[in-house]
Amino acid sequence: MSATAATTKRSAKAAMGPFGQVGKIVDELDDRLGVAKGGRVFLDKIFPDHWSFMLGEISLYSFVVLLATGIFLSLYFVPSTQQVIYHGSYRPLDGQWVSEAFKSTVSISFDVRGGLLVRQMHHWGADIFTGSIIVHMARIFFTGAFRKPRELNWIIGTTMLILAILEGFIGYSLPDDLISGTGLRIGYSIAESIPFVGSYLVTFLWGGQFPGTGIIIPRFFIIHVLIIPLVLLGLVSVHLGLLVRQKHTQFAGEGRTEHNVVGSPMFPTFMAKTTGFLFMVTAATALLGAFVQINPIWQFGSYDASKISYAVQPDWYMGWLDGALRIMPSWEFAGWGHTIPFEVLLPAVVFPGLIFTIALMWPALERKVTGDDELHNLLDRPRDRPKRTAAGAAMFALLFTLFGASSTDVLANFFHISLNEVLWFFRIAVIVIPIVAGLVTYQLCREMQGVHGIGKRKRPVIVQRSVQGEYTTVPTPPRPDDMHTELDPEPVPVRIDIEPLSNGGTGEPESSPTGVRQVTR
Amino acid sequence: MSDEERQPSRTRVPMPVAALSDPHMGDAAKHPARVEKIIAVIFLLAIVFLALFGAAYWQNWRAWELGGTIGVGLFLLGFGLTAWGKYLMPQGPFVEERHTLASTSEERDSMAAALVERSAVVVKRRKMLGGLFALGAGIFGIVAVFPLLRSLGPLPGDSLDVTDWRKGTVLVDSSGRPVRKDTLVVGGIMTVYPQGTVNPQTGFITDRGQAVDQTVLIRVSDQPLVPPTMPGREDWTPDGYVAYSKLCTHLGCPVGLYEQELELLVCPCHQSMFNVRNGAVPQFGPAPRPLPQMHLGYNEQGYLIAMAPYDQAVGPGFYERTT
Numbered sequence: 115m116s117a118t119a120a121t122t123k124r125s126a127k128a129a130m131g132p133f134g135q136v137g138k139i140v141d142e143l144d145d146r147l148g149v150a151k152g153g154r155v156f157l158d159k160i161f162p163d164h165w166s167f168m169l170g171e172i173s174l175y176s177f178v179v180l181l182a183t184g185i186f187l188s189l190y191f192v193p194s195t196q197q198v199i200y201h202g203s204y205r206p207l208d209g210q211w212v213s214e215a216f217k218s219t220v221s222i223s224f225d226v227r228g229g230l231l232v233r234q235m236h237h238w239g240a241d242i243f244t245g246s247i248i249v250h251m252a253r254i255f256f257t258g259a260f261r262k263p264r265e266l267n268w269i270i271g272t273t274m275l276i277l278a279i280l281e282g283f284i285g286y287s288l289p290d291d292l293i294s295g296t297g298l299r300i301g302y303s304i305a306e307s308i309p310f311v312g313s314y315l316v317t318f319l320w321g322g323q324f325p326g327t328g329i330i331i332p333r334f335f336i337i338h339v340l341i342i343p344l345v346l347l348g349l350v351s352v353h354l355g356l357l358v359r360q361k362h363t364q365f366a367g368e369g370r371t372e373h374n375v376v377g378s379p380m381f382p383t384f385m386a387k388t389t390g391f392l393f394m395v396t397a398a399t400a401l402l403g404a405f406v407q408i409n410p411i412w413q414f415g416s417y418d419a420s421k422i423s424y425a426v427q428p429d430w431y432m433g434w435l436d437g438a439l440r441i442m443p444s445w446e447f448a449g450w451g452h453t454i455p456f457e458v459l460l461p462a463v464v465f466p467g468l469i470f471t472i473a474l475m476w477p478a479l480e481r482k483v484t485g486d487d488e489l490h491n492l493l494d495r496p497r498d499r500p501k502r503t504a505a506g507a508a509m510f511a512l513l514f515t516l517f518g519a520s521s522t523d524v525l526a527n528f529f530h531i532s533l534n535e536v537l538w539f540f541r542i543a544v545i546v547i548p549i550v551a552g553l554v555t556y557q558l559c560r561e562m563q564g565v566h567g568i569g570k571r572k573r574p575v576i577v578q579r580s581v582q583g584e585y586t587t588v589p590t591p592p593r594p595d596d597m598h599t600e601l602d603p604e605p606v607p608v609r610i611d612i613e614p615l616s617n618g619g620t621g622e623p624e625s626s627p628t629g630v631r632q633v634t635r
Numbered sequence: 636m637s638d639e640e641r642q643p644s645r646t647r648v649p650m651p652v653a654a655l656s657d658p659h660m661g662d663a664a665k666h667p668a669r670v671e672k673i674i675a676v677i678f679l680l681a682i683v684f685l686a687l688f689g690a691a692y693w694q695n696w697r698a699w700e701l702g703g704t705i706g707v708g709l710f711l712l713g714f715g716l717t718a719w720g721k722y723l724m725p726q727g728p729f730v731e732e733r734h735t736l737a738s739t740s741e742e743r744d745s746m747a748a749a750l751v752e753r754s755a756v757v758v759k760r761r762k763m764l765g766g767l768f769a770l771g772a773g774i775f776g777i778v779a780v781f782p783l784l785r786s787l788g789p790l791p792g793d794s795l796d797v798t799d800w801r802k803g804t805v806l807v808d809s810s811g812r813p814v815r816k817d818t819l820v821v822g823g824i825m826t827v828y829p830q831g832t833v834n835p836q837t838g839f840i841t842d843r844g845q846a847v848d849q850t851v852l853i854r855v856s857d858q859p860l861v862p863p864t865m866p867g868r869e870d871w872t873p874d875g876y877v878a879y880s881k882l883c884t885h886l887g888c889p890v891g892l893y894e895q896e897l898e899l900l901v902c903p904c905h906q907s908m909f910n911v912r913n914g915a916v917p918q919f920g921p922a923p924r925p926l927p928q929m930h931l932g933y934n935e936q937g938y939l940i941a942m943a944p945y946d947q948a949v950g951p952g953f954y955e956r957t958t
Contacts, residue, residue, distance in 0.1 A: 227692065263736070302887070322794060323795055379729055382724050382725075387717045401706035443921070
């Protein structure tokens with residue numbers, strides 16, 4: 115009886131084919147969806163091994179963290195500015211009138227189990243998300259990865275950065291605490307400063323003059339949890355879809371050409387590394403959320419438009435705009451019955467508009483200047499494109515200087531110098547530092563271009579004098595630890611070019627030839 | 636069902652995969668056995684910490700204990716997996732050909748031809764239909780914007796120009812108590828609101844009162860200011876009381892800091908400074924205009940009142956603002 119059962123099992127297993135249950139599942143899926151061919155190609159997809167390709171992964175994974183923690187928070191948050199009396203575990207606030215948004219955020223922090231951790235992870239996640247997008251963007255910029263054929267992905271990425279900043283600001287406003295309410299008040303005034311449409315824009319959005327009719331928090335909530343995340347999700351999908359379709363860029367190197375990609379395969383190597391990295395990004399966010407307090411709103415209290423706190427600063431990714439607002443001279447235009455507040459309009463509307471327009475247009479601008487219409491899959495070394503690198507360095511120098519300018523008051527206090535001196539320092543620095551940074555970068559790039567074997571260990575040179583008195587130089591032989599062996603890159607073992615075998619399927623697997631070569635670093 | 640029908644519908648093709656003996660499939664690590672042991676230890680630690688997180692949650696420990704356990708556990712798990720991928724999985728290097736994405740010249744022309752020639756059929760043969768449809772779609776596009784935008788809120792009208800201060804409005808503090816001559820000593824400062832903006836439910840000033848009407852009242856002296864804060868404002872400062880709109884003319888933050896010795900009002904947002912003795916003309920910072928000053932006086936009961944509404948819009952500038 116049992117012998118028969120075993121035989122049946124064995125025959126059933128044999129009938130399943132050499133790949134067992136997995137093969138069966140592939141068969142079933144492929145019958146319906148035709149996944150096998152593309153699936154194999156996907157498993158063989160090659161990812162170049164370079165640390166800088168991990169920066170975009172940080173953005174992607176912090177977005178995942180934000181979605182997960184955000185879903186948790188949305189189950190407890192109440193988007194309303196209705197005034198209620200707080201009764202909860204945070205004693206100092208007990209019995210006070212607060213808004214429902216504020217109350218629910220405090221109760222997430224103190225009454226929901228794990229709530230404080232998730233809330234802090236969400237806030238840290240937002241800071242990491244925007245930060246990693248910018249660093250990833252810098253990598254793309256300085257290595258020229260945005261060039262044809264990847265301009266569209268650059269534009270999508272820049273759009274996602276703008277959305278991420280907007281999403282961060284809106285999310286920061288939701289708890290309706292004193293600090294975020296002040297930020298919202300400033301946002302209102304910036305929108306109001308736009309000529310012709312400003313007043314309409316703010317009364318439409320807020321439902322009237324600030325603070326409006328209590329409609330702004332519910333509106334911001336739905337923008338924050340549905341509209342922008344949905345758009346971001348769509349853009350992320352297109353971003354990654356284009357990346358798969360156009361394949362990765364790579365740095366030049368032995369065996370690497372414009373027409374191939376060298377690296378490790380999707381499955382299993384890259385999948386293991388990147389899944390591990392997802393865990394590590396999540397873990398880093400959790401550790402920050404656990405040990406570094408962020409936005410303790412219960413110390414600020416519920417928003418009250420007539421109260422304010424000292425050293426008010428926005429989240430870091432808004433700092434450059436705050437800095438620009440601080441150092442701008444008070445140039446308001448008033449006349450003919452109208453007012454144009456240039457002191458707000460220029461730094462907070464025109465300036466960021468200009469920066470993002472330049473960012474979006476950069477691939478087109480560079481193409482126009484260089485006249486380069488070729489397809490590029492090999493990356494530039496930044497030093498080989500001194501002008502672009504200098505322009506990027508100047509841009510970052512400008513933004514960092516403005517970021518510094520967003521803490522004029524704190525700096526003046528800290529160094530015991532006059533606020534006026536700090537202000538004028540930044541007014542001058544914001545012009546001088548980017549120019550100096552650009553020129554220095556340009557010169558450094560040019561210098562580095564002239565150095566041979568940069569980054570490699572210098573080999574001593576033996577100077578010999580011949581009997582005739584002639585000097586010759588001979589390089590010393592490479593040291594043993596400079597030598598290592600490297601395999602020739604070879605195709606991922608076997609692509610899926612199925613030609614039915616005529617001999618009834620008994621062909622031998624082709625063994626792949628391997629070349630082992632000696633390479634000197 | 637017969638046995639033939641049970642057979643898989645296709646012939647199995649022996650699929651050559653890379654032999655594990657191929658050097659490209661080998662480990663990157665020099666001492667794989669050692670690395671394997673280390674990763675195993677890392678995974679074990681991860682398991683311990685993740686289990687500890689479960690316990691921490693169950694026992695309702697503090698946030699840092701929850702985050703610490705899951706953070707360390709998840710980090711170890713991820714680190715181990717990444718190390719496994721980096722040191723103990725096929726490193727290649729493998730190469731993948733980059734096939735050109737561009738179509739042939741014929742394929743391109745065929746697409747362009749179809750677009751151009753077929754749309755010619757639409758445009759040339761049925762010009763009127765095309766025009767009417769485009770008009771309809773365009774009108775839809777325009778009228779669809781109305782409910783999207785216009786329904787959001789009211790037109791601004793003159794709402795941005797006015798506050799709730801009227802001639803004779805009594806100044807009250809945040810709990811609705813009127814202000815008298817002796818409420819502040821010289822050097823004292825408080826925020827005042829128009830009487831009647833108290834929310835009956837909470838007993839505090841309404842959101843609008845806080846955001847629009849907030850006014851800072853300072854007692855600079857015990858005499859009316861001489862010289863006046865501005866020419867023509869000789870009787871605006873009874874008993875040395877001066878009052879200005881508390882909304883910064885830069886971005887509308889409350890001008891909440893008062894430097895008593897210098898008699899400067901400071902906005903903590905962007906450090907605009909206003910001297911209270913000279914009509915709050917900006918001394919420093921990005922604010923473009925003086926804070927609007929309130930004409931103060933007393934009513935019959937001896938309460939401080941506004942003798943007139945603000946003579947201009949309070950707060951930051953906007954296009955329709957006149958002065």
